[in-house]
Amino acid sequence: MPVKKRKLPDSEEQGHKCKITSFTRPQVRGVKPNSSERQFSSKRCLAWFHKYAGPDKVVGPEAMEKFCEDIGVEPENIIMLVLAWHLEAAKMGYFTKDEWLRGMTVLQCDSTERLQSKLEYLRSELNDAVAFKNIYRYAFDFARDTNQRSLDMDTATSMLALLLGRTWPLFPVFRQFLEQSKYKGLNKDQWYNVLEFSRTINTDLSNYDEDGAWPVLLDEFVEWQKTRSASRLPCITNKREGERKLTAETKQLT
Known part of the structure; x- marks a missing residue:
């Protein structure tokens, strides 16, 4: 019997050159900066990253647990997937320095407190049909083994x-x-x-x-x-x- 499954695009048939390839890049919508807040600091954001990364220069599984504890979110909470989408993280359980700086800059978060203030916004993105579709598509490459x-x-x-x-x-x-x-x-x-x-x-x-x-x-x-x-x-x-x-x-x- 003929297979009714749709043919995959050529790029998928040939394999992935880069693991994360198939989702729309996230954009922060509807979050207006408070004029009374201090300005975002890349230096402060980098110091915040190194608090967890240490000498490995990457936030790994153990450090991720501490990070989740500090922001008050369980590692299995879907908010962590939304955050990983914003950081465009390539591997589950890990945040690199470039991913951290890129994503946190877009979110304008350079401290635990600032990220905590954005958690409700991150959750609200799950109610946006377009954002959710992109998060869902991102999850496939994020969760699968590289090989x-x-x-x-x-x-x-x-x-x-x-x-x-x-x-x-x-x-x-x-x-x-x-x-x-x-x-x-x-x-x-x-x-x-x-x-x-x-x-x-x-x-x-x-x-x-x-x-x-x-x-x-x-x-x-x-x-x-x-x-x-x-x-x-x-x-x-x-x-x-x-x-x-x-x-x-x-x-x-x-």
């Missing part, structure tokens, strides 16, 4: 839970499908289309076009879910019928 073209399934499901778990009603079912499926990971085309699917397809899957240009993964998910729902329907019907009979018999006895 891999796909996200391994454990990482993919964890990232999907972080990004879509609270807003997509079908996510728990989709996660079950992934866990029992033959797939060992998600490629970029599949990753991008899961977001589009979550935004456009009804919870009952009634508007899913099987002849559309969806990846085979999603065709299989829809077929799996419909089969699952159909097999549960007789059980529900029989249960309800049994309840009705029991109620009728009880009335006769009384």
